[in-house]
Amino acid sequence: MRFRYVAGCLLALCAAQVSADAEKAIRASLDKLNLSGEIKAVSPAPVDGLYQVQLESGRLLYASENGDHIIQGAIFDVSGAQPRNLTAEAEAKGIGEAIDAIPRSEMVIFPAAERKAHITVFTDTDCGYCRKLHTEIDELNELGVEVRYAAFPRGGMETETARTMQSIWCAKDQQAAMTRAKQGDSVKEATCDDPVAKQFALGRQVGVQGTPAIFLGNGVLIPGYKPAAALAKEALANQ
Structure with missing residues (x-):
């Protein structure tokens, strides 16, 4: 047997x-x-x-x-x-x-004090819903959700948005630069060996077609804005 x-x-x-x-x-x-x-x-x-x-x-x-x-x-x-x-x-x-293979050092991260879940958001600085989502970062953090930004200048790498995002990733204070850009303010121009083009290419490969494109911890895509409370609920359920 x-x-x-x-x-x-x-x-x-x-x-x-x-x-x-x-x-x-x-x-x-x-x-x-x-x-x-x-x-x-x-x-x-x-x-x-x-x-x-x-x-x-x-x-x-x-x-x-x-x-x-x-x-x-x-x-x-x-x-x-x-x-x-x-x-x-x-x-x-x-x-x-x-x-998850994107190095943390190559993302702009807004951490939660007591992280229970995380989301990765392919974002640009000009879309209205990206800006709306950014205003709810504090609420997401309070609910235990860490927000990780990856760059996706949806108009392409030859746009002013792409150059702004490169400056954000090269800024000494990336969080402050991201918030300024999302509020419609200018960002000091900066250059470095930034990952914006690489993340834009990855976004296209994984099916990002618009912003914000929100990936939950298990890889499930939410293609667009969702209010913080509902988004946190899904993030906590999909790690």
Whole structure:
């Protein structure tokens, strides 16, 4: 009995692996797409005959074993009482890991005295809802939510907003500079080896299309403003 159990486990393990030929074929096909990010892993998908391709950004693609067909879309599991978006669940995990990999030293952080949760906000300095959210930072901090800002000048890196954000990241007091900019005041020009372009690129890779784009601790995206009390509630429930 024990032998059959061990043998069954070994067979399941082998089945869960991707053959070298399949992975080579899939990677070769994906190279033709000129993806804006490296491939992190290739693994079996939840659907027989498909393989799941995780990009460094956390985003997922699916591929046939021979690599002839690449699929972009969501896989839903409707076998249970409630449908589950398996793609969204897996992407959130990968995106959370990609965002958590941003060094703290490269973000503008407003810490909570007693941190219970954190959010990462891809922001720019001009959007109205970004400014509204910033006025609620103290409330979020009091509720135990640390706010981590990443740069996303939504008009692109050649804009005045991008230059303002570069000055914020290079300021001696980043928090004060961010608050001045969010209040519509000028920020003293400063230059350094800033991460603004890198964070802008990462934001595009993880699906940011507008600001504020709020990522909870588990990688789930809230695409837009939400009042502090409701946002804190979701942040605490999604670490």
